[in-house]
Every structure is written in C-alpha cells, then in structure tokens.
Amino acid sequence: MAQPDDHALAASVATETGALLVEVRDRLFSSGAGTWEVRDTGDSEAHQHIVKRLAKARPDDAILSEEGRDDLARLSADRVWIVDPLDGTREYSEPGRSDWAVHIALVEDGVPTAGAVALPAVGQTLCTDPEPTLPEPHSGQPRLVVSRSRPPAAAIIIAQALDAELMSLGSAGAKAMAVVMGMADIYAHSGGQFEWDNCAPVAVARAAGLHASRCDGSELEYNFADPWLPDVLICRPEFAEDALEALRKVIEGEA
Known part of the structure; x- marks a missing residue:
C-alpha cells in the first residue's frame, strides 16, 4: 500500500507542475507564440519536471507518462507512477481556459493507491490524502x-x-x-x-x-x-x- 508520503509527493509534484505550466503559458502567449508551440512546450517541460522529481524521490519506481518513452520493465515493477503531464492540451493552448489538469498517480498491483489532480488555472490540487470532502447531494436534475x-x-x-x-x-x-x-x-x-x-x-x-x-x-x-x-x-x-x-x-x- 502507498505510504503517507506518497500522497504528499503526488500532490506536490502535481502542484509544482501546474505552476510551471501556468508560467510557460503566460510567457509564451506574451511573446506571441502560436498554439502548437504553447502545447508542445507545455507538454515537454511538464513531462521533464515530473520525471526528474519522481526519479529523485522514488528512484526504484517505474514511470508511465503520456509524453515519455514506454519502458515495459514497468510491467514487472511493484510500484508504477502513471502520469499525464498536461491533460487537456487544447484547453491549455486557449487563453483564459481553466479546464485542463495535471495527473499524478501511484499504481500497485494494478490499483491506484495514491494520486493527485492539479487544476492549475484555478490554483487547486485535489489528492487522495487528505481526501476531498464530497459535497451534499444536488437537489435538481442529475x-x-x-x-x-x-x-x-x-x-x-x-x-x-x-x-x-x-x-x-x-x-x-x-x-x-x-x-x-x-x-x-x-x-x-x-x-x-x-x-x-x-x-x-x-x-x-x-x-x-x-x-x-x-x-x-x-x-x-x-x-x-x-x-x-x-x-x-x-x-x-x-x-x-x-x-x-x-x-x-x-x-x-x-x-
């Protein structure tokens, strides 16, 4: 099972990566960069940051990233971090949109045991510990x-x-x-x-x-x-x- 600091690591890496992506987007848009440059740069820099952070903090764990080369040695690993450095590249590349995210999850025996989702444009990260509090039911239509x-x-x-x-x-x-x-x-x-x-x-x-x-x-x-x-x-x-x-x-x- 995930250790307490795995939850904290997922949250911190997701939050850091989100802050990096906000900075990259603001910088590139202010310099007149096009949509594809914003997308590609964000994807690349976010991936590199996540891989470096996880490799330093958990050198024995495997990583599966949307933006990285897939090392199938992960299939025999006890612990695998499955990450999406930039979920919603289209939204990310549209100025003012906030509906994009960063995904960091730890998987053990096929089951996610720790994870975090950052919503960087609104400055929020939700994680597995402390777990989010589910709001009361909505009274109208689903x-x-x-x-x-x-x-x-x-x-x-x-x-x-x-x-x-x-x-x-x-x-x-x-x-x-x-x-x-x-x-x-x-x-x-x-x-x-x-x-x-x-x-x-x-x-x-x-x-x-x-x-x-x-x-x-x-x-x-x-x-x-x-x-x-x-x-x-x-x-x-x-x-x-x-x-x-x-x-x-x-x-x-x-x-």
Whole structure:
C-alpha cells in the first residue's frame, strides 16, 4: 500500500507542475507564440519536471507518462507512477481556459493507491490524502459532464435514462474533478482513453467516496502493456446503480 508520503509527493509534484505550466503559458502567449508551440512546450517541460522529481524521490519506481518513452520493465515493477503531464492540451493552448489538469498517480498491483489532480488555472490540487470532502447531494436534475465536442455514447445513454442535464468541460481530469467538487454528478466516457487519462482522477474520486468503474461495472485496472482503456464511469454513489443499469441494458442489447 502507498505510504503517507506518497500522497504528499503526488500532490506536490502535481502542484509544482501546474505552476510551471501556468508560467510557460503566460510567457509564451506574451511573446506571441502560436498554439502548437504553447502545447508542445507545455507538454515537454511538464513531462521533464515530473520525471526528474519522481526519479529523485522514488528512484526504484517505474514511470508511465503520456509524453515519455514506454519502458515495459514497468510491467514487472511493484510500484508504477502513471502520469499525464498536461491533460487537456487544447484547453491549455486557449487563453483564459481553466479546464485542463495535471495527473499524478501511484499504481500497485494494478490499483491506484495514491494520486493527485492539479487544476492549475484555478490554483487547486485535489489528492487522495487528505481526501476531498464530497459535497451534499444536488437537489435538481442529475448533472452529467461531457466533452466540449460530441458527447460519447455512454453519456448520452445515461443522460436519457436519468433525465440528466448535460454540461461541458474540457479535459478528463477537469470533468472528473467537477464531480468530486460537487459541480457535476456523473462523468461517463466511452470510445477510449489511455491509462494516464483517468488513473489519477479515479484515485482522487475514490478517495472522496465516489463510484469509479468501467462502464460495465467491472474494475478499472492499470499498468498493462497496452495502456488503452476503453471507458470509465465516475459518479456520486447514489447514481451508480441506475447509470450502470442503463449502460448494461444497451450492452446486453435489451434497449
């Protein structure tokens, strides 16, 4: 199991990386840099910072980063840090947008045991210890958070079954943390992600007392040779049964 200082390390690395990304974005925009330069520089500098910090603090641990070369020696490692240095590059490269994130998670035996998600543009980091306090239930329609572009099939299925109100945000981390912070009730994604897209958000969501699973209700497992992860459901516990039932009916061809 994760040690107390693993939680603190995840939070500090996520927060530091977020501050770095804010500085990079402000500096490049003020110098007239284009969108792709902002994205590429942010991705690169954030990745380098995370790898250096984790290598120094946990030299025996493996790392899987969206921006790094995948060393498959991680498959036999007891502890693997799965990180997304910049979740939501499109939002990051749009001045004024705050719905992007930094993901840092520790995985042991396929299970996230410590993690943090930084929302740098709003100066907030949520982590597994101290765990977030889940707000009281929302009294109106369930609020389902989806991507800014076309909502995924899982979201549409749940929205129709639960008469949910749709709200849009950018990155996966921003959407998941909207549920943690009480701004939304359900986040469902199908059509594919990678392990780094939801590993840290799942760790933080579970620490807050939220439901987190695959869309068929099965466990989310991490650190596979192929890091593709088809779907995820993160929601308040009171909506989990109905959301999974709606998805199950479609999966089984009953609807």
